[in-house]
Amino acid sequence: MLLRRLAEAPGVSGDEGEVRAILREEVEGRAEEIFCDAMGNLYARKGKGKKPRVMLVAHMDEVGLIVTGYEKSGLLRIDKVGGIDNRVLISKPVVVGKDRVPGVIGAKAIHLQKPAERKKAIPLENIFVDIGARSQDEAEKMAKPGDYVSFTAKTVDIGDNCLCGKAFDDRAGCAVLVDVLKEDYDLELTAVFTVQEEVGLRGAGVAAYTVQPDLALVVESTSASDVAGTKEQGHVTKLGGGPAITLMDSSYIAPQTMVNFLVKIAEKLAVPYQFRHLATASTDAGRISQSLEGIMTGVISVPCRYIHSPACIISQEDWHNTVRLVKGVLNAIAEGGLPT
Amino acid sequence: MEIRRFLADICETHGISGYEHNVSALVRAALCRYADEVRQDKMGNVAFYKRGEGEEGKRPRILLSAHMDEIGLMVTKIEEGGFLRFAPVGGIDPRTIVGQEVILFGREAMPGVIGAKPPHLTSEEDREKGHEMETLYIDLALPEQKVRKLVAPGDLAMIKRESLALAGNTFAAKALDDRAGVAVMLCCLRGLEKMRHNADVFAVATVQEEVGVRGATVSAYGIVPDIGIAIDVTHGDMPGVPEHETSQLGKGPAICLGPNIHPKVGAELLRLAKEHRIPHQTEVSPGPTGTDARAIQVTRGGIPAALVSIPLRYMHTSVELADLEDIKQAGRLLAYFIATVDTAFVEGLKCY
Numbered sequence: 001m002l003l004r005r006l007a008e009a010p011g012v013s014g015d016e017g018e019v020r021a022i023l024r025e026e027v028e029g030r031a032e033e034i035f036c037d038a039m040g041n042l043y044a045r046k047g048k049g050k051k052p053r054v055m056l057v058a059h060m061d062e063v064g065l066i067v068t069g070y071e072k073s074g075l076l077r078i079d080k081v082g083g084i085d086n087r088v089l090i091s092k093p094v095v096v097g098k099d100r101v102p103g104v105i106g107a108k109a110i111h112l113q114k115p116a117e118r119k120k121a122i123p124l125e126n127i128f129v130d131i132g133a134r135s136q137d138e139a140e141k142m143a144k145p146g147d148y149v150s151f152t153a154k155t156v157d158i159g160d161n162c163l164c165g166k167a168f169d170d171r172a173g174c175a176v177l178v179d180v181l182k183e184d185y186d187l188e189l190t191a192v193f194t195v196q197e198e199v200g201l202r203g204a205g206v207a208a209y210t211v212q213p214d215l216a217l218v219v220e221s222t223s224a225s226d227v228a229g230t231k232e233q234g235h236v237t238k239l240g241g242g243p244a245i246t247l248m249d250s251s252y253i254a255p256q257t258m259v260n261f262l263v264k265i266a267e268k269l270a271v272p273y274q275f276r277h278l279a280t281a282s283t284d285a286g287r288i289s290q291s292l293e294g295i296m297t298g299v300i301s302v303p304c305r306y307i308h309s310p311a312c313i314i315s316q317e318d319w320h321n322t323v324r325l326v327k328g329v330l331n332a333i334a335e336g337g338l339p340t
Numbered sequence: 341m342e343i344r345r346f347l348a349d350i351c352e353t354h355g356i357s358g359y360e361h362n363v364s365a366l367v368r369a370a371l372c373r374y375a376d377e378v379r380q381d382k383m384g385n386v387a388f389y390k391r392g393e394g395e396e397g398k399r400p401r402i403l404l405s406a407h408m409d410e411i412g413l414m415v416t417k418i419e420e421g422g423f424l425r426f427a428p429v430g431g432i433d434p435r436t437i438v439g440q441e442v443i444l445f446g447r448e449a450m451p452g453v454i455g456a457k458p459p460h461l462t463s464e465e466d467r468e469k470g471h472e473m474e475t476l477y478i479d480l481a482l483p484e485q486k487v488r489k490l491v492a493p494g495d496l497a498m499i500k501r502e503s504l505a506l507a508g509n510t511f512a513a514k515a516l517d518d519r520a521g522v523a524v525m526l527c528c529l530r531g532l533e534k535m536r537h538n539a540d541v542f543a544v545a546t547v548q549e550e551v552g553v554r555g556a557t558v559s560a561y562g563i564v565p566d567i568g569i570a571i572d573v574t575h576g577d578m579p580g581v582p583e584h585e586t587s588q589l590g591k592g593p594a595i596c597l598g599p600n601i602h603p604k605v606g607a608e609l610l611r612l613a614k615e616h617r618i619p620h621q622t623e624v625s626p627g628p629t630g631t632d633a634r635a636i637q638v639t640r641g642g643i644p645a646a647l648v649s650i651p652l653r654y655m656h657t658s659v660e661l662a663d664l665e666d667i668k669q670a671g672r673l674l675a676y677f678i679a680t681v682d683t684a685f686v687e688g689l690k691c692y
Contacts, residue, residue, distance in 0.1 A: 055560035073577060074542070085459060085467060088439035091657035093504055093512070102504045104512045104661060106654030108580045110433040111630070118433060121470050126580050130653065130661060132506025134590055142507060154638025158451045164441060225458035228477040234461050239481070279461055305479065309439035311453040313481050 002026060002227070003155070003175035003319070007165045010095055010150030012064030012081050013199045016040055019060040023174060023193050030181040031191070041207045044191040050188040052338055054330065055213035056180065057204060057284050058173030059197035062166070063308050064314060065129070065149035067091075067096065074133035076103070077141055080124065082198030087121050088309045094129060097147035103131040151310035161317055162239070166310045170197065172302040172319055173219035179323045184333040197284055199306050201251070204284035207293035215338055216297045217329060218285045219322065221314070222246075222276055224303035235277065237303040240315045242272030243322040246299035251286025258298040261339035265328045271321050276301060296338070300325060343664055344511065346370055346525050348503040349535035351513035354445065356412030356496050357429050357551045360384055364406050367522055367545045375543075383415045384547040385559040390529060394538030402539045402678055403565035403643075404528065405556050405632040406521030406572065408550030410514065411634060411656055413442070413497040415478070422487035423455070424478040426497065430550030435470040436657045439501040442478060446491040451500070452478040500656040509664040516660040518549065520667055521571035522651045524593075527671020528678070537679045546632055556632035560639040566686045567605055567644050568636035569668065569677075573650035573662070574623055587651040590663040592619030593670035594649040600629045600637055602644035604689055612676045618669050622648060624674065644689045648674065 002022075019044050031044035042060070063082030064162035066213075070076060076096065080086075090107045097281035107122060129149055133139035155165035177191040186208060190211045208216065228240040237244040245262050247254050266273040276299075290296040302322050305313040350370075355363030364386055372378050375388035384407075392399045411430030418424055426446070428434075442452045455478075456471050477498060480487055502514035513519075525543040532541065542563045546555035549572075560568055574594050579585045587594040595609045613620040628634040629647055639647040648670050653661040 071579070073579075075579060085462075087435060087456075087471060090438070091436040091440070091499075091654070091659050093659060102506055104504065104506070104654070104659035106578060106659050106661065107433065107436050107657050109655035109657075110431050110436075111574055111655060112575060112581055112585070113433070118435070119470055121468055122435065128579055130506075130512075130659075132508060132510030132512075132661065134508065138507065156441075156451055158453070160486070162481040162484065164451060164453060164481070195585070223458060223460060224419070227455050227458065227479060228419045228421060228425075229475065230458060234458065236458070236460060265653060271666065280460060288440070304450065305481075306439060306453060306455055308459075311439050311441045313453060313479065314480075 002178060003171060004258055006171035006174055007155045007167045011060055011062050012148040012150050013061040013196045015148040016060040016195045022063040023126055023178065026178045026314045027181055037206060037210055039203050040205050041203045043190055045190040047185065047188045051187065052214040052333065053188045054333060055211045055216040055290065056177050056191045057194055057207065057216060057218045058177050059170045059284060060174060061195055061198050063198050065144045066145040067145050067149060068145055069145055070136045070139050071128060072136050074139040075128035076139060078129055078149060084308055086124050086127065089127055090122060092310055093152050094149050095152050096129060096131060096143045096149050101131050101142050103129045106130055126204050153310045159264045159311060162313050162315050166312060168304050168312045168314045169221035169307050172221045172314055176219045176323050176326055182325050183327060185330040189330065194284055201284050201287040203281065204287040205291050208288040208295055212292060212293060216288045216295050217326065218283050218297065218299045219326060220283045220299055220301040221304045221307065222301035223307050224305045229304065237274055237276055239303050239305055239313065240318060241303060242318060243325050244274050244276040244301045244303055246276045249282050250280050251282035252289050254298060255296060256297060257339045260299055265332050266325055269324060269328045271325045343523055343527065343667060346526060347511065347519060349501050350519045351515045353409055355410050356498060357548045359407040359496060360409050360547045367408055371529060374533065381558060381562055383555055384560050385555045386545045388543040388565065390541040392537050392539045395420050398683055400539040400581060400681050400683060401565045402541050402681060403560060403563050403568040404525050404543040404674065405546055405559065405568060405570045407518045407555060407632060408522055408523050408545040409547050409550055411550050415491060415493050415495045417493060418487055418491060419477065422480065422482055422484035424491060426474060426478060430612060431656055433656065434473040436669060437499065438471050438476065440499045440658065443500050444478060444480065444491065444497040446495045450480055450490065452480045452497065453580060455479045466645050490690055500676045501658040510661055511664050512659050512661045514658040514660065516652055516662050517573045519657055520573055520662050523667050524571045527668050528674040531671055531675030532678060535675060535679045539678055539681045541678055549632060551631055553635040556635040560636045560643060564640065565643060569646045569648060569674065570631045570633035570636060572631040572647065572649050573652035573655060575655060576648060576651035576653040578653045586625055587621050589651045589653065590665060591621050592625040593666055593673060594621045594651060596623045596629060596647035596649060598625040598626050599627060600625060600631040601631050601646050602689060605644050609673065609677055611672055612680060616676055
């Protein structure tokens with residue numbers, strides 16, 4: 001399954017090359033035109049010249065770390081790329097740089113901690129990547145400042161038809177787009193795999209400017225928080241509850257026509273769906289909807305537990321239903337035009 | 341078998357305190373060829389006996405003791421929704437297990453993930469705090485009904501972690517504490533194949549060290565050695581810990597000194613390391629050590645004890661890191677020690 005492979009590839013914001021290479025190979029033959037822009041966004045277009053012009057968007061990048069320097073002992077100093085809770089970094093394996101040098105993020109042994117210390121999260125300045133180098137000299141030969149550091153996690157089956165792994169945000173969306181491209185629709189369709197979403201929606205604005213779509217649909221992955229100790233009102237989405245439709249987040253308010261349109265299609269196709277019950281965080285839609293003179297934009301997400309960690313969980317059923325809904329949207333536009 | 345391969349195998353295997361049978365089987369398979377006899381006691385300690393060349397009834401008896409158990413988690417409660425609460429088996433920092441994949445040993449082995457309070461319900465202030473064990477849970481991505489069929493309180497879970505070969509001879513894995521010590525015993529027994537020794541050797545892979553050196557307590561009682569040497573791990577240099585409190589990786593095994601160590605055995609180990617140019621360092625422990633040596637020393641009428649340790653970074657995390665060369669050198673040192681011990685040395689241990 002493509003999603004497994006996509007999720008396993010390292011692709012921290014600014015270092016999307018490996019993911020892009022996989023996607024380029026996958027869309028080859030499924031689009032008439034495949035190209036990249038100066039930022040590294042990957043475009044796959046079919047039905048050029050047809051009306052209306054629709055853009056599908058999923059981001060290739062994931063959160064991670066970047067090497068900023070060395071300790072004399074040979075440890076690598078790091079900073080975060082994108083929003084990661086420092087607390088999930090501890091006791092994890094990683095890979096560093098283009099050569100994928102393996103390393104680990106350790107922590108002071110419990111035996112040496114004072115009780116008060118244990119109550120606090122370990123601050124970033126005390127978190128290092130250890131590649132086993134015994135000195136700064138040795139470390140300099142293996143890793144350079146600016147090298148990206150990615151979690152390593154195999155994508156594995158878990159529970160009832162679910163997957164466990166890293167970077168489903170937003171490789172799940174990327175895999176949806178590839179699947180959608182397998183079919184033809186009577187419109188101009190450009191699937192864009194964007195870069196640098198996690199560091200401030202940097203790629204999407206450029207993509208919107210390039211494509212100039214009549215309508216954009218962002219396919220994302222969003223937090224599922226139906227977990228122990230969380231009351232129902234705290235559930236952003238539920239795992240297995242179907243694709244989630246965004247109403248509002250920190251950078252975007254869904255046009256009511258778009259919400260009604262998505263709901264109508266989901267109900268017609270009998271695709272289970274849910275609303276995303278959280279008004280914070282943001283997606284590429286924030287940038288796209290404010291591009292040019294404003295672009296009609298919608299967001300559909302695959303629910304994901306433990307997002308931005310190396311052990312995320314998504315439901316394969318949710319993923320398949322997201323594919324069905326996105327295809328349904330394209331078919332509806334091809335047949336009945338843009339939502340009004 | 342290559343040491344790296346052996347270590348990878350035993351570290352990746354399940355062997356939480358009290359449930360060491362899986363790792364025990366692997367250790368037995370690898371070490372039995374170097375032993376004249378293999379014995380397992382009622383608690384699960386496995387002793388590999390290698391006969392010495394000395395006169396029957398007069399051979400010194402030397403015990404090597406390395407624990408094969410590891411820390412882990414035990415399910416205490418199934419929550420609504422099928423989420424599992426757990427208690428630690430051994431010393432676990434809850435801050436090191438968030439966002440980890442686990443293998444849960446219920447009716448069958450199942451993958452799971454350790455979850456915590458979702459970030460959008462977490463304040464900026466909360467993020468400064470470390471996660472507490474009581475707030476964490478295991479998520480099997482299964483409906484509650486299925487969970488109740490497959491899991492019961494008392495089931496165990498371990499962090500899922502493949503071992504990693506890092507720069508030079510460094511090696512990262514879970515449970516290097518103290519499977520590294522078990523690998524030292526393998527190196528030592530191998531070394532002895534090519535050496536002559538009067539003493540009888542009992543290399544014991546012990547159980548339940550992490551919950552209070554329980555295996556070593558009964559194993560030392562049963563074997564009645566003249567000298568007992570524990571092989572364990574010690575804190576390697578790591579960030580946030582003053583240099584003088586740690587040993588350095590790659591600089592050889594750490595020979596412990598202090599009240600838990602018989603002065604003559606400690607001195608002999610140091611002498612032999614120098615004589616055979618074995619890289620080594622000393623470590624000072626001002627009281628009973630947190631190793632099998634703690635139990636061995638006060639067994640029966642008192643047993644001269646010593647401790648040889650492998651420097652290890654990030655102890656009790658799932659990415660414990662050690663240098664394989666230190667393990668090999670510790671094996672060499674112990675083989676030389678065993679080959680040197682005679683009746684006179686043993687008798688001298690009571691002369692104060």
